[in-house]
Amino acid sequence: MSEFKQTFNSSLGKKLIMALTGLFLCTFLIVHLGGNLLLFKHDDGYGFNVYANFLTHFPPIEVVAYLLYLSILVHSVYALVLTIQNRKARPVGYAIQAKSNASWSSKNMGLLGSVLFLFLVIHMSDFWYRYKYSGTMTYKEYRTDLSSGKTESVEFNPTSPDFENSVSTQNNFEIVRVKDLHARVESSFSQLWYVIFYVIAMGAVSFHLLHGFQSAFRTLGWVHRKYTPIVEFIGTWFFAVIMPLGFAAMPVVYYFTKS
């Protein structure tokens, strides 16, 4: 056991943990963006609410979710430990520091990460905590006519406070009753300060991953003349441009199209 401890307490071991948790969080972002694109469907939240219900009631996903929360915490704690060590490594600073070739994002990962942590606390308390534990969620009932395929939605008030979800078929109608997370999203994204904060946070994601994604591969030791340009391309265009834009589009579109 001490061998493992020694490995993960070394400078390279700690960097390995940062890289692995960071890349795991990157893979999560892909799934998160993919699923949340359902928000752009004009179906009064049918697809999105069923998806949210699936995520919170399918055991394997719940296991991965807790692994994810653990990764966020480990990534943050190790970042803090590494930063403290790095500060200690230079007790007296320079009077003059010229502009170096190092990119802005690579020098400000801690600042960007702190913005992201603050964002995650607000984001999770608003959606994840409310959805699972607050008991303040409203419900929706989706009635799909199985012959025509048309879906209508109505408010639904469960009789039992422990009601989670139900699917039933009645007279050629499929009735799906789920928590209305979509309404929660709509109300959050109708506040200007909230939308602005989300857009800023997605900017932080962009710069964090602009450096972080390719840096993780460097830390893992996977640098190669042939493959590193591909990693840098994906890190720049997919993780630092397309993905933050996709996420930022959600609050912006909801804010400007609210009824």
Next chain:
Amino acid sequence: MSNGNMNLTLKVWRQKNAESKGAFVTYKAENISPDMSFLEMLDVVNEGLIHTGGEPIHFDHDCREGICGMCSLYINGHPHGPKNAITTCQLHMRTFHDGEIIVIEPWRAAAFPVIKDLAVDRSSFDRIQQAGGFVSVNTGGVPDANEIPIPKVIADEAFNSATCIGCGACVAACKNASAMLFVSAKVTQLGMLPQGQPERYSRVQAMVAQMDAEGFGNCTNTGACEAECPKEIKMTNISRMNNDYFSAKLFGQEELHEHASGE
């Protein structure tokens, strides 16, 4: 000035010893030829200080031709001054203009304590090197020059890493005062060659452990080291070192038999 010589203002870090608190002192460097090296300019200033009964500015230097790694100096915010791929002794005064203010600081790192003024103690690098930066050579007859085939690209890469002179500019440039560029160059210059294979895993583990013990910071892949290195050592070395280190931790067999026999 008619002869093209320059007058400069120097702000130099003066510190009596490791324990005392240092401060900047301003000096005039007058009638400096643009053909002088930076260290020769400091020699002139020191001559003047000695003549007026002052304490000369202490700075490290030895070969003065860019190969020994002894000179240091953080000049105007850059290790070894503003020019790329040269050491301070190779920096000429023509890089500066007449009347310029030049700020000279020592390397700043916990693992490089100030000895006096601009001279810092870089023996932490020696201890890292001693921990594993060597190969085992058997005694016996002289081996044939080309007995072991080594591809030219590998030989060139190993040689490029071996050009590191251990000056510590990478530590000075790094915002985390990390020594990973130095250590990785020393690890991979040997680890890439057949002669370095016997100690490949033990070397990387021992050198990284010593680097951590010396109190250097951790790499965040900013690339400042690579940009400031006078020998243009590449960051790729750091990835190679990481790869070797994790491989050693995963697959290293040194102590496997001991544990297997229950000792």
